[in-house]
Amino acid sequence: MENITIKQLYRNMKDYVNKTIKVSGWVRTIRDSKAVGFIELNDGTFFKNVQIVFERETLSNFEEVCKFPSGSAIIVEGEVVETPQAKQPFEIKASKIEIEGLSTPDYPLQKKRHSFEFLRTIAHLRPRTNTFSAVFRVRSLVAYAIHKFFQERDFVYVHTPIITTSDCEGAGQMFWVSTFDPRDIPFDENNEVDYTKDFFGCKTGLTVSGQLAGEAYCMAFRKIYTFGPTFRAENSNTARHASEFWMVEPEIAFADLNDDMELAEEMIKYIINYALENAPEEMNFFNSFIDKELFKRLDNVVNSDFAHITYTEAIDILKKSGENFQYPVIWGSDLQTEHERYITEQVFKKPVFVTDYPKDIKAFYMRLNDDNKTVAAMDLLVPGVGEIIGGSQREERLDYLERRIDELGMKKEDYWWYLDLRRYGGTKHAGFGLGFERAIMYITGMTNIRDVIPFPRTPKSADF
RNA sequence: UCCUCAAUAGCUCAGCUGGUAGAGCAUGCGGCUGUUAACCGCAGGGUCGUAGGUUCGAGUCCUACUUGAGGAGCCA
Numbered sequence: 001m002e003n004i005t006i007k008q009l010y011r012n013m014k015d016y017v018n019k020t021i022k023v024s025g026w027v028r029t030i031r032d033s034k035a036v037g038f039i040e041l042n043d044g045t046f047f048k049n050v051q052i053v054f055e056r057e058t059l060s061n062f063e064e065v066c067k068f069p070s071g072s073a074i075i076v077e078g079e080v081v082e083t084p085q086a087k088q089p090f091e092i093k094a095s096k097i098e099i100e101g102l103s104t105p106d107y108p109l110q111k112k113r114h115s116f117e118f119l120r121t122i123a124h125l126r127p128r129t130n131t132f133s134a135v136f137r138v139r140s141l142v143a144y145a146i147h148k149f150f151q152e153r154d155f156v157y158v159h160t161p162i163i164t165t166s167d168c169e170g171a172g173q174m175f176w177v178s179t180f181d182p183r184d185i186p187f188d189e190n191n192e193v194d195y196t197k198d199f200f201g202c203k204t205g206l207t208v209s210g211q212l213a214g215e216a217y218c219m220a221f222r223k224i225y226t227f228g229p230t231f232r233a234e235n236s237n238t239a240r241h242a243s244e245f246w247m248v249e250p251e252i253a254f255a256d257l258n259d260d261m262e263l264a265e266e267m268i269k270y271i272i273n274y275a276l277e278n279a280p281e282e283m284n285f286f287n288s289f290i291d292k293e294l295f296k297r298l299d300n301v302v303n304s305d306f307a308h309i310t311y312t313e314a315i316d317i318l319k320k321s322g323e324n325f326q327y328p329v330i331w332g333s334d335l336q337t338e339h340e341r342y343i344t345e346q347v348f349k350k351p352v353f354v355t356d357y358p359k360d361i362k363a364f365y366m367r368l369n370d371d372n373k374t375v376a377a378m379d380l381l382v383p384g385v386g387e388i389i390g391g392s393q394r395e396e397r398l399d400y401l402e403r404r405i406d407e408l409g410m411k412k413e414d415y416w417w418y419l420d421l422r423r424y425g426g427t428k429h430a431g432f433g434l435g436f437e438r439a440i441m442y443i444t445g446m447t448n449i450r451d452v453i454p455f456p457r458t459p460k461s462a463d464f
Numbered sequence: 465u466c467c468u469c470a471a472u473a474g475c476u477c478a479g480c481u482g483g484u485a486g487a488g489c490a491u492g493c494g495g496c497u498g499u500u501a502a503c504c505g506c507a508g509g510g511u512c513g514u515a516g517g518u519u520c521g522a523g524u525c526c527u528a529c530u531u532g533a534g535g536a537g538c539c540a
Contacts, residue, residue: 035497051500069491087500110475110490111501117532118475172539209540234538235465247540326536337536390540435540448533460531 001077007046009080013090016080023050023092024075024100026128029111032066039065039097041076047134047281051091052076059094070111071103071128116451123455123464131290134282135452138275139440145274146227146248146436149267155250156221160210162229165202172232174205175243206231210249211431212365212418215394218251218429219421225250227436235459239448240386240438244457251431257367257376257393260430261353264380264389265306267434268351272298275443291445297383298443300350307352311335311374314343314354321347334361337386344381351382364404365418366392367428378432385442391432398422 004021025043032038039052056062068074078094108122109129119126126132147157163177179199180186188194195203210226217224230247250267252259276283276298287294309317318329318339327336335343335354344352356374359366366375380389395401401422405412412419440452450456455464 029501031499031502033496033499033502036499038499038502040500049500053498055497086498105491106474107490108474112475112489113501114475120532230540232539236538237465237533238536238538239534241539245540334538387540433540438540 005045006041006043006048006050009050009090010046010048013080013082017082017090018079020077020079020095021092022075022077025050025073027068027070027072027074027103028128029070030066030068037062037066039068039074039076039094041074042128042133047130047137047279047285048088051088052078052094052097053081053091054094054097059097061097064099065097068099069103069105069107070109071107072099073101073103074098075100116448120450120456121463127454130285132451134279134285135440135444135446136454138279138282138444139452141278142271142275142440142443143227143246143436145271145278146225146267148274149270150223150225150250153223155223155225156217158210158214158217158221158224158226159228160207160213160217160226162207163200163204164207164213165200165204166207166212172208173234174208175231175233177204177206208232209247209433211251211433214249214251214431215418215421215429218253218431219425219427222253223250237459239450240441242437242449242453242456242458243462245449245453246436248434248436249431251429253427253429255393255430256428257355257378257430260391260393260432261306261308261355261378261380264353264378264391264432264434265351268380268388268439269302271439272302272443286445294445301382304350306380307348307350309343309348309352309354310356311354311358312356314339317347318342332358332360340379340381340386341383344386345383349383351380351388354379354381359404362392364408364410365394365401367395367397368400368404376430380432382442384447385438387435388438388442389432389434391430393428393430396422396426396428398426 001020001022004016004023006023006025009016023041023043025041028040028042028049030037030039035056037054039054040049041052042049054062054065059065075098076092076094077096078092080090081093082090109125114129119129119132127136150157186194186197195201207230209230210228214224214226226249228246229244231244233243234241250263252263312331314335315329315331318325321342323342325336325338327338329339343354355378356369357377358373359368359375362375362377366377368375376393378391379387382388395404398419401419402412405415437449437452441447441449444452446452450458
């Protein structure tokens with residue numbers, strides 16, 4: 001007998017109607033009465049459940065089935081029957097129900113709403129709930145969409161190192177990687193930690209960004225992207241920060257900041273469309289139960305051009321807004337969250353690129369503009385989530401880059417290979433970093449980054 | 465790291481100005497000819513986050529700590 005997935009059933013229902021098939025999955029709930037019972041069965045392949053009907057008269061183990069606790073894994077044989085009047089389009093009249101793995105009555109997932117906080121404490125079971133089933137299927141699809149988007153455009157996927165000596169200057173605190181015995185760390189004659197005795201013979205950490213390495217491959221393949229885990233040891237306690245997250249970092253050669261923004265906008269629209277087209281049930285669920293404005297917002301993103309504004313213009317708008325901001329609006333200081341929110345949520349009500357920030361608040365590798373005060377940087381701000389992308393045109397002029405490294409008191413030797421890229425046929429080039437989880441939050445309407453990562457790592461929390 | 469709030473049954477919460485704990489859901493048992501967050505009846509279930517303190521008496525007041533949430537900083 002054919003073993004059918006619930007996805008197949010829903011997608012090609014007509015092929016199975018009035019046929020006897022076999023399905024297997026996990027019991028979400030069971031309701032029973034004297035003569036008949038109903039099982040909500042989910043087999044993992046599809047967001048929706050299939051309803052299994054079982055009757056005392058026709059099922060030999062009726063009593064036993066009634067007592068299956070939620071969560072039990074079962075195998076069902078039965079006939080597919082159309083039910084046009086009912087809530088669900090069809091159901092399965094069971095002729096045989098076998099237990100594969102029994103659950104227990106203390107199964108933590110009840111037939112009721114659970115708080116996301118509680119579900120985080122059972123992160124190993126939460127993918128069995130509607131919300132997390134939807135989140136993580138969408139996460140998977142969007143990851144695929146990102147590869148698809150870049151591969152269709154001839155980008156080369158580069159695996160930049162996870163363990164690295166490059167700390168990308170200011171991108172964030174690193175987790176250090178060492179095989180030292182923490183109770184017995186060797187020191188040199190200056191009483192400094194002697195990293196020459198460590199595993200790699202130097203100080204190493206987990207990557208905070210693959211960008212610098214990405215640039216090297218960009219200078220060979222022209223268009224590249226990275227997509228991998230990123231680690232930041234920042235003591236950030238917000239709904240938008242995690243210590244381990246995934247980042248997408250494309251880098252394009254012979255390209256300037258405008259090309260960079262075009263790419264970013266095209267990519268965001270592409271992945272949103274991909275989710276809407278390939279996970280309609282999940283997206284409908286988000287729109288109904290997580291964020292009632294979701295479709296409205298996403299439609300607005302997909303169908304409108306993103307706004308563009310320079311940092312200086314943004315300061316101007318904020319100053320003239322008449323809003324009573326908690327933090328003063330001063331040219332030269334970074335935009336505060338309240339400022340960013342005002343611009344993207346109140347002024348434009350859609351994604352906004354803010355460009356050309358003062359050089360002193362941005363990283364050393366960003367290209368100096370002709371005004372000598374600002375750099376060719378861009379942040380993409382979106383309503384609700386805030387900064388979802390940060391990018392820039394990179395400084396390709398060797399003398400400018402060296403001068404900047406000196407100004408900031410950094411050591412040129414540490415960047416020898418990065419400077420080489422400018423020495424040996426450097427071109428203008430640009431790139432950006434997309435916070436993958438922030439994109440998932442934006443697409444699903446989930447408001448906490450801990451709920452879009454299977455087993456999230458945040459300060460004081462690395463369970464599972 | 466800072467500010468604010470929270471922690472009571474498996475879950476979600478109530479518990480007033482201090483007088484030794486309650487509901488709904490879940491679970492168990494029973495009932496119900498088709499339910500769909502099923503319904504009806506009965507039952508079991510709590511050293512009130514931890515450690516101190518004030519008090520005749522603390523879930524309730526005070527202190528510290530832990531964990532969580534929201535906001536801020538940092539960023540993606």
